[in-house]
Amino acid sequence: MxxxxxxxxxxxxxxxxxxxxxxxxxxxxxxxxxxxxxxxxxxxxxxxxxxxxxxxxxxxxxxxxxxxxxxxxxxxxxxxxxxxxxxxxxxxxxxxxxxxxxxxxxxxxxxxxxxxxxxxxxxxxxxxxxxxxxxxxxxxxxxxxxxxxxxxxxxxxxxxxxxxxxxxxxxxxxxxxxxxxxxxxxxxxxxxxxxxxxxxxxxxxxxxxxxxxxxxxxxxxxxxxxxIDVDTFVKAATEGCDSADLGDDLKEEYIIGVDRLDYSKGLPNRFRSFAQYLEKRPNKDRRVSLLQIAPPTREEVTAYRQIRVELEELAGRLNGQHAELDWTPLRYIHRNIDRNLLAKLYRGARVGMVTPLADGMNLVAKEYIAAQDPEDPGVLVLSQLAGAAEDLTEALLVNPYDIEGMAEAIAKALDMPLAERKRRYAACMTMVDKTDVAxxxxxxxxxxxxxxxxxxxxxxxxxxxx
CATH class of the missing domain: 3.40.50.2000 (Glycogen Phosphorylase B;)
Known part of the structure; x- marks a missing residue:
């Protein structure tokens, strides 16, 4: 040049x-x-x-x-x-x-x-x-x-x-x-x-x-x-932190969602689908949590203030109906989390939920895949309306408007056999490598x-x- x-x-x-x-x-x-x-x-x-x-x-x-x-x-x-x-x-x-x-x-x-x-x-x-x-x-x-x-x-x-x-x-x-x-x-x-x-x-x-x-x-x-910067993210997910450092609640099974608080991310439907999963799960003693990290953005815009109010109401209702004295099923964090800690949270999550109603690409999907342990990977539940779905075809693809379908996908992901999890992860990781940001x-x-x-x-x- x-x-x-x-x-x-x-x-x-x-x-x-x-x-x-x-x-x-x-x-x-x-x-x-x-x-x-x-x-x-x-x-x-x-x-x-x-x-x-x-x-x-x-x-x-x-x-x-x-x-x-x-x-x-x-x-x-x-x-x-x-x-x-x-x-x-x-x-x-x-x-x-x-x-x-x-x-x-x-x-x-x-x-x-x-x-x-x-x-x-x-x-x-x-x-x-x-x-x-x-x-x-x-x-x-x-x-x-x-x-x-x-x-x-x-x-x-x-x-x-x-x-x-x-x-x-x-x-x-x-x-x-x-x-x-x-x-x-x-x-x-x-x-x-x-x-x-x-x-x-x-x-x-x-x-x-x-x-x-x-x-x-x-x-x-x-x-x-x-x-994404694949090598850097893999390194962040695997170095310098033991899973025990993430908190007592996260020693059990958990699902993770990481999205800016935007109406395009489909968060109300994600909360509703998780509530439906909790209602229909056959083993009521199984305690699976949803960790939703949703940093604020553009709060001066009316539509963004409205989505925050809606999510807080849904979170309160879900926890009110399903929480136990020693268990909070939905942990909703409305602030930024350090990127290195985030990588480790991805790695510990049995399921990653990326369910936008519309998205150009959605790099959270690729970050979740890159952070996984190849020998015991989690499962990505991915909206078919995210750009990432065009290449990450071995994720569990869902319609983000279908509450029941997403609840079923959560159950399937949590119960998926190791061999299938490894196969789906390997296929997705190949595409993550091919589209490295460099x-x-x-x-x-x-x-x-x-x-x-x-x-x-x-x-x-x-x-x-x-």
Missing amino acids: SGRLIVISNRIPTEAEPSGGLVVAMHAALCNHGGIWIGAHPEVTEAPSSHLEEIGDQTSYTRLAFRIAQREHEEFYLGFANSVLWPVCHRRGDLVDLKRSFETTYGEVNKRLARLIMEVVEPEDLIWIQDYHFFPLASELRKLGFEGRLGFFLHIPFPALGDLGALPQTANLADWLADYDLVGLQTRADVARCLEMFRAQRRAEVMLDGRIKYGARVFSVRSFPIG IWCKSFIAALEACEAPLAWGTVARAASD
Whole structure:
């Protein structure tokens, strides 16, 4: 690669050695290629920044942050990104909270960021933009004259064609995505939904080689299933902690769920299915617990406050009906847990429950598999609506809307013979290894480098696209 790698994301690490699979992979790619990581500063200010500022201890690449004002945080981030785009992409159009100011500020932030990027970018640089916060960023960069390669990766599900009607007319995903050279999505199903959107556009043509021609632009849409840092997670699960250190209640059988407190994660139905399992289990003396870790997120958004209230009510009702003096069947933790401890909790759990109503990938599923003891593995109960289900086909796949079916899957997982558990684990672990986050990162960059040189963005190209 002749130019630098420029990564754009909503969040940017500030520590010298970042942690977390995605962040570690980006950090490694930037160390190898050299370049710049640009993201929003963690501190919200009174006024938006007019320049990029260097942050963090410097390594072999530069980290630059832009600051957003409180109003932008409310209207760009909490507003359009997470009260409009997030529910649309997660099939929850009923939760869309659409205000004109949200739409306006979302556009303003992307315009300003494009101007800031143009101050530091060079013609040969590769720009890789992350996620739904910056759908229109390529369009803004093209307007300012950037003609280099632009890649985009969407970490959440691509919306179904019928859900796109909940977006305002100015939020035209087809126009936005066509200004990239490579659009990366999590799954083959996401690619199919994206192609369906373009087939509904009169200006679009799906070419024989799979690329899309849209006006004057030709670009690619491909799936790049993201993974975890496998070796690091296996090491965290197996080193430095005895199972006895996890607490008396966790010495017995337990099921684990780890999800941000989000309405897309299907937590109310998970609680209901566990309650139904407890009611129907033939051996009433068998004490199986559900450990649900659900860190808070976006609590300023009404829908997130509502899901928290619902879960607390369900948890109280379940424990009230089934708890004993010396046994609490549902342990609900509403805060973050250290990642290394989390890996050990995964390893000790007989069942991992990952049952979202919609999810781009869901890395908890892959973390649970990676943490298991190959000689005595647990069983993954996985929603068929999670992106991970496309490859982890030997998990116990369930319909997250089917309470009875999930309760039956819990019973089956708890009683599964060792030979079957080992077979299912081995098949899933093979796919976890194949989609390691470093492989994901390298494959996307290689595909972006291989894109044909973008068409010139002069007046002729502009006229042809209009």
